[in-house]
Amino acid sequence: MDLGCGQGRDALPLGNLGYKVIGVDHSSVGIEQLNQQAKLQKLPVEGRVGNVYDYPISAEVDIVLLDSMLHFYKNDLAKETQFVEKILTELKDGGIFVNCLIKGQQREMTLKKLLKSRRLNGKF
Numbered sequence: 001m002d003l004g005c006g007q008g009r010d011a012l013p014l015g016n017l018g019y020k021v022i023g024v025d026h027s028s029v030g031i032e033q034l035n036q037q038a039k040l041q042k043l044p045v046e047g048r049v050g051n052v053y054d055y056p057i058s059a060e061v062d063i064v065l066l067d068s069m070l071h072f073y074k075n076d077l078a079k080e081t082q083f084v085e086k087i088l089t090e091l092k093d094g095g096i097f098v099n100c101l102i103k104g105q106q107r108e109m110t111l112k113k114l115l116k117s118r119r120l121n122g123k124f
């Protein structure tokens with residue numbers, strides 16, 4: 001599941017590699033373009049319009065990908081922290097959470113701390 005997939009910069013190549021991908025984005029234009037390309041290229045990729053912050057992660061999902069979705073700027077910190085917590089809570093045991101962040105010491109430390117606190121609480 002690619003949360004915030006946009007037009008499918010990651011979802012389409014992943015589909016090409018054989019992954020079954022559900023991409024979620026609130027841009028109906030982006031999702032329409034993604035679905036058009038997926039159909040054209042006959043890829044196992046389905047784009048859905050939705051809000052990533054409350055989109056349910058079902059048991060069929062093995063991997064959650066966030067690419068360029070977390071910035072941890074001061075104003076977004078609480079919202080993004082809750083978002084990560086929600087993903088870790090809903091993702092099934094053994095599921096994989098993949099993050100691609102723009103390089104930045106503060107940003108990387110914030111995510112590491114968040115993931116570490118989950119491990120220490122025995123939930124991850």
Ligand SMILES: C[S@@+](CC[C@H](N)C(=O)[O-])C[C@H]1O[C@@H](n2cnc3c(N)ncnc32)[C@H](O)[C@@H]1O
Binds near residue numbers: 024030
């Ligand atoms: C920086 S782009 C990253 C797109 C894609 N992950 C990539 O790396 O090419 C952020 C994407 O998140 C989407 N987005 C932002 N907030 C969202 C929300 N609350 N629900 C769904 N999509 C959202 C935007 O529409 C945009 O496509």
